Amino acid sequence: RKLMPALFMTYLQGLLPERFVIVGVARRDYDDATFRAMLSESIKTFSRLPAKEDAVAQFVEHVRYHRGDISTPEAYEELKARLEDTEVYPGNRLFYLSVIPSLFEPAVRMLKQTGLIAKPGGPHWTRVIIEKPFGKDLERARALNRALLCHLDESQIYRMDHYLGKETVQNILSFRFANAIFEPVFNRSYIDHIQITAAETVGMEMGRGGYYDEYGALRDMVTNHLLQLLCLVTMEAPGDLSAESIHNEKVKVLNATKLDIRKNISDAVCRGQYSEGMDSEGKRVKGYLEENRIDPESDTESFVALRLSINNWRWAGVPILLRTGKRMARKTTEIVVQFKVPPLQLFQQVECDDDVCDITRIKPNTLIFQIQPNEGILLRVGTKRPGMRFVVEDVKMDFSYSGTWNKSLPEAYERLLIDTLHGDATLFTRSDEVEAEWRVVQPILDHLDQLRPYVYPPGEWGIPEADWLFHGVEGEWRNK
Ligand code: BG6
Numbered sequence: 001r002k003l004m005p006a007l008f009m010t011y012l013q014g015l016l017p018e019r020f021v022i023v024g025v026a027r028r029d030y031d032d033a034t035f036r037a038m039l040s041e042s043i044k045t046f047s048r049l050p051a052k053e054d055a056v057a058q059f060v061e062h063v064r065y066h067r068g069d070i071s072t073p074e075a076y077e078e079l080k081a082r083l084e085d086t087e088v089y090p091g092n093r094l095f096y097l098s099v100i101p102s103l104f105e106p107a108v109r110m111l112k113q114t115g116l117i118a119k120p121g122g123p124h125w126t127r128v129i130i131e132k133p134f135g136k137d138l139e140r141a142r143a144l145n146r147a148l149l150c151h152l153d154e155s156q157i158y159r160m161d162h163y164l165g166k167e168t169v170q171n172i173l174s175f176r177f178a179n180a181i182f183e184p185v186f187n188r189s190y191i192d193h194i195q196i197t198a199a200e201t202v203g204m205e206m207g208r209g210g211y212y213d214e215y216g217a218l219r220d221m222v223t224n225h226l227l228q229l230l231c232l233v234t235m236e237a238p239g240d241l242s243a244e245s246i247h248n249e250k251v252k253v254l255n256a257t258k259l260d261i262r263k264n265i266s267d268a269v270c271r272g273q274y275s276e277g278m279d280s281e282g283k284r285v286k287g288y289l290e291e292n293r294i295d296p297e298s299d300t301e302s303f304v305a306l307r308l309s310i311n312n313w314r315w316a317g318v319p320i321l322l323r324t325g326k327r328m329a330r331k332t333t334e335i336v337v338q339f340k341v342p343p344l345q346l347f348q349q350v351e352c353d354d355d356v357c358d359i360t361r362i363k364p365n366t367l368i369f370q371i372q373p374n375e376g377i378l379l380r381v382g383t384k385r386p387g388m389r390f391v392v393e394d395v396k397m398d399f400s401y402s403g404t405w406n407k408s409l410p411e412a413y414e415r416l417l418i419d420t421l422h423g424d425a426t427l428f429t430r431s432d433e434v435e436a437e438w439r440v441v442q443p444i445l446d447h448l449d450q451l452r453p454y455v456y457p458p459g460e461w462g463i464p465e466a467d468w469l470f471h472g473v474e475g476e477w478r479n480k
Contacts, residue, residue, distance in 0.1 A: 003098065004039050005047040006413035011059050012049075015418050019090050025066045025079060035065035048408050070099065070107055076114035083116070091124035093117075094420055097131075104130050105147040112151040120153045127420055129158045132224045133215055134429070137445050138438040145431040154431060158420045163225040164427040165412025167401070168375045172232040172335070173246075175369070175377060182367070183237070185339070187314045192364060193473050195321040195336045196229050198371075199328035199461070201280045203302075209293030216300040218271075218441055221324040224429070227254065227437045230320060233335050233369070234310055243426040247433055253310060254436035259443055260309040260319060267471075269444050271453040272303035272463035274327040280459040285327065301453045302326045305466035308440070319473050323466055327458040329479070333371035336478050339364050347382075347392040363394045364474070375409065376400035 010016055024035055040060055044051045066082060068075030083089045093116070097107055108128060111117050118126045130148075135141030148157055163169050176183060185191070198221055204212060212220060231250040238245035259268040276287035288294060288302045303325030310320060341364045350357050366380040378398040385391040401409060419427055429437075444451065454463040461480045470476055 001042065001046045002411070002413050003096070003417075005043050005051075006411050006417060008043045008047055008051060008056065008059050009049065009411065009414050010418055011062075012055060015414075017090070017421070021062055021064060021089050023064045023066050023079075023082075023089075025068055025070060025075070027067065027069050029067060030065050032063070032065050036060040036063050039063060048411055070110075071103060073110055073114070076110045076116060080114050080116055091118075093124070093126045094129065095126070096129045101133055101135075101144075104144060108148055108151045117152065117156070120155055125156075125423065127156050127158055127423070128152060129160055129420055131160045131162075133219055134159055134224075134434045135438065136215070136219060138435065138442045141434050141438045145434065149431065155423075155425070157431070158416075158425060159429040159431075159434060160416055161224045161228055161429050162412040162416065163228055163371075164429075165414070165416040166371060167409045167415075168369065168371045169229065169232065170415075170427070171377075172229075172369055176233075177237050186337075188316055188318050190339055191318055192338045192340045193319040193321065193470075193475055194230075194233065194338070195475075195477060196226055196233075196323075196334070197336075197477070197479065198226060198229075198324040198333040199330060199479070200324075200326050201328060201331050201459075203274070203279075203285060203288070203327045203458070204291035204294060207293065209291050212302075213294045213298050213300050216271075217302055217304040217324050217326070218444060222304060222306070222322060223437045223441050226322045226324060227257075227440060228429070229333075229335055229371070230257070230308070230322065233337065234315055234320070236314070241426070243424065243428075243430075246426055247430040251430070251432050251436050253312070254433065254440060256310050256312040256315075257308050257320075257440050258311060259440070260307040261443070265443060265447040265450055268307045268469070269451055270305050270463060270465045270469070271301035271451050272325065272456045272465075273298075273300075273453040274302050274325075274458045275455045277457045278459050279327060280329050282459075285458050288326075299448075299453055303328075303453075303456060303462040303466075305462065305469055306441075306444070307469040319470075321469055321477075323462060323477070325456075325462045328462055329460050331373065332479070334478070335369040335371070337367040337369075338475055339366065341474070347390055360391075362392055366478075368478070370400075374400060375402070 007022065040056050043056050066079055068078055095111060097104060099107060118124050135144045176186065231253055235249040235253045238249045261268045273288045276290060277285065279285045289296050289298060305321065305323035308320040308322065310318070341362055345361060348359055348361055351360050362382050363380065368378040370376050370378060376399050378396050380394055380396050382392040383395050385393045416427060454465050456463040461477065467476060
């Protein structure tokens with residue numbers, strides 16, 4: 001659904017090298033023809049732009065199938081024998097480990113032992129892509145890093161977090177550091193709080209239950225995608241745009257990030273599980289515990305919300321709220337930066353409706369990075385409503401990708417695959433960054449017994465208890 005259509009799109013744009021072969025390795029008894037036919041179908045179904053028959057046919061000519069069980073050394077020996085035919089297979093190699101996490105280390109070890117991994121600095125390069133989850137807790141993330149680094153140089157490992165390949169996510173840095181007007185106010189003096197939401201309407205479709213029940217929302221979304229968004233919106237400006245400078249700044253801000261625990265862990269974290277009910281489209285859906293391949297007694301969360309603080313000069317005292325969940329009201333990923341209200345409430349006034357009167361207060365300015373869908377950036381500002389009185393109303397200034405550039409945005413995988421071919425690790429996660437991410441959430445994993453999940457109905461915004469995280473803050477979740 002993702003990789004082959006992405007490779008096909010890069011092929012169409014002429015971004016792949018002139019000579020390339022894609023070898024699929026798996027246990028099933030396919031041959032090149034069956035594999036190509038299968039891929040052609042999925043490319044036609046899932047490509048972001050219409051895939052013409054002849055272009056797909058040309059592309060799949062580059063695809064081969066190799067049967068082998070990659071948990072056994074023989075698979076690597078046979079693969080090596082095949083790749084030695086340099087007439088067909090170029091010397092630069094990118095291994096994409098689209099495998100269960102327990103195979104990361106054995107696969108890399110056997111690739112190395114078979115001599116399939118070239119030393120860095122030689123005439124040909126070898127790179128390895130692995131996809132999250134990178135470990136299951138801090139300890140196991142460290143162990144995985146150690147194991148991978150026994151066989152590979154850090155410069156050969158590309159840990160993929162597909163959020164970083166999203167156009168709108170990359171734009172956070174450009175927006176912050178290519179414009180002089182926002183950066184001076186991006187700090188504790190002007191910002192009240194920041195909230196990051198990644199809500200999804202899906203549940204455990206497509207056989208995901210087994211994996212998900214073992215990991216849950218915290219490990220599946222927070223320790224990677226959400227913390228990466230947090231880094232981009234709060235990190236200091238790097239000295240240059242090299243991968244190293246950017247990773248250094250991210251690690252610094254992650255190291256300063258802590259759960260905002262006052263007394264108990266539950267002041268800073270809450271977890272939820274969806275119940276059976278109507279989803280956002282009015283369709284009856286199963287509860288989390290009744291889903292396929294989910295332990296009916298499971299206490300894995302399908303929703304999690306947390307409150308963090310960043311203990312540095314820029315952000316001290318600014319609450320950072322994150323939440324993510326499945327089966328929520330709408331698919332949306334957004335970052336909301338809420339500014340403080342002006343120090344003097346000049347425009348405060350009393351508005352009455354019969355005998356019910358309310359003091360209307362100015363709404364704070366809000367800057368919203370809409371990551372998906374309706375990709376764009378929105379700034380809410382107060383302006384005078386036309387008329388005889390001074391009534392200030394909240395209006396929005398917005399930029400949308402679709403209104404500005406009339407073309408479909410590249411899929412995250414397109415960008416990331418091309419970057420790997422070019423050896424650019426900027427949009428990948430470095431080993432110390434992964435460990436810093438786990439360090440932030442480790443106290444939650446240590447106290448799961450105090451964080452039993454609350455139940456929430458599908459089609460809404462998760463558990464109401466997530467509102468408590470706003471204690472002492474002038475604000476609430478933007479969508480609720
Ligand atoms: C994946 C998670 O990394 O990201 C999934 O494993 C989640 O559970 C997905 O659905 C969300 O990605 P996107 O790009 O649809 O926001």
